Amino acid sequence: MKFVAFERSKQGTGASRRLRNAGKAPGIVYGGEGQPQLIELDHNALWQALKKEAFHSSVLTMELAGKESAVLLRDVQVHPYRQQILHVDFLRVSATHKIHMKVPLHYQGEEESPAVKLAKCLINHVQTELEVSCLPADLPESITIDLSKLEQGSTLTLKDVQLPKGVEAVLRGHTAEGFVLVSVANPTVEEAEPEAEAAPAAAPAAAPAAAPTGDKK
Structure with a gap:
């Protein structure tokens, strides 16, 4: 640009x-x-x-x-x-000196993954950008990551991703295997509320007491 x-x-x-x-x-x-x-x-x-x-x-x-x-x-x-x-x-920037830059991560294919399509899981994008080191000519505008093979209960780490040629991740103390990009959460199952117990039948109303009969005079 x-x-x-x-x-x-x-x-x-x-x-x-x-x-x-x-x-x-x-x-x-x-x-x-x-x-x-x-x-x-x-x-x-x-x-x-x-x-x-x-x-x-x-x-x-x-x-x-x-x-x-x-x-x-x-x-x-x-x-x-x-x-x-x-x-x-x-x-x-110089063409011969490496630069550090944060690059956006674009995820695609999650709707077609077994985790979503079959298991109805929820996909959590843990990272939305990645800091990289490369020469200016190798700097990508973004990095696209395919999620179409995600399985239920799995996670996607940086170790699972092939970065563009000449691009290295800046992990700052993390390892590629421990740097989680995407996690898969099981779908939330709502438990059905127990049916309310039937209310006890109302007791029959008591018959009104008979008025006392007086002596005839």
């Missing part, structure tokens, strides 16, 4: 506020061999780009002052209740 940025000379709260009022979003690009550089971007174009998953997980091409460079989106600050970007950070 490609976007255009412009050089920004002024910094500070007041300058950033004026930029936002003018429909711009302030930002910065840093890392690599160059010095950190203040930039500004068209706010509406950036807002639309941020809605795309690939903008968050891909190597981007930034055009700045007529030159193109490869960057990664590193941070976005958004107003707490307005649709307004307050600041954005980009990191320069």
